Amino acid sequence: MNWKTKALIMRVCAIMPGGHTFYTLLQRQFGNLNDDPWSRVAVQEEMARWLLNDRITIEGKVFFEVGTGHKPVIPICFFLMGAGKVYTVDLNRRMDRKLLKGVLVHLLHKRETLIEKWKVFTSEGLLTQRFDMMLHRKDEPERFLQEAGIHYLAPADAGSVDLPDGEIDCHISNTVMEHIEPAVLSKIAREACRLLKKDGVALHFIDLSDHFQHQDPSISTINFLKYSENEWNRIAGNEYAYTNRLRAPDYISIFNELSLKVLRKEVQVNKNQQLSTGVVPDSSFGSYCEEDINTTDLRLLLQKKEE
């Protein structure tokens, strides 16, 4: 779909009465709102790999996910890998019972393959035990979440939650930070510092590309940078389309200012985008180097600085 048509539909749905129901219907019909968990399973496996690389174990640990979305695939996979508890927090109550049930069924279908693959993260015995529990509760998804220690907090703001200091070991998110306004991001990072244990870590996977490009390959992955702040707000300043357009150094300075230091950083740079598509970034992006302009993906592992 042409990205401008999509942007218009999103703008209309955001303001019209009943727009949310209509937008969800469109996502189910034409988008990727379904119970297929596999793209998120791959992301969670990547997160587990990042933790393993830093010798951080999952078993018994307390996770806190910012921005659940429609289906809690990442929390479920951390549970299966042995997490002690997972809080998953969303500003909007979007989780869908039917999708959740479908996710459990998909995971159970591949049980043996997943156990074999995930043995590097957690003992086979624990994986088997957790899959058994999931099988037992697959028709009662809410009960499954409860017994799995997956706490869905929604509607709730990850920048201010009713949990004690030092409650969590790992603060995580996937494709969430880019949808949050910078001032709220600082609030979330400050709250993460309060919630994290002394040796706790944060792991954030952030998509810095123009999200309209995901459905319209005729535009560049950095197309949105050619618009001024006001123009971009007119196009995408609504709850469905908003992206903050921050570049990698902006995220790093927000986290650094709030006592989180970078342990590991990985970026994906789409080098030819600017040249091949002729996108000229708006003057408000003039202070960024070429690499920062062309970065489409940022992954950060952070740790609390010593007090």
Ligand SMILES: C[S@@+](CC[C@H](N)C(=O)[O-])C[C@H]1O[C@@H](n2cnc3c(N)ncnc32)[C@H](O)[C@@H]1O
């Ligand atoms: C793109 S979706 C998340 C997708 C999900 N993490 C995944 O991997 O599929 C972004 C989510 O972040 C949530 N969100 C935005 N601001 C938030 C905040 N301050 N606290 C908690 N959740 C927030 C939105 O409601 C939305 O459901």
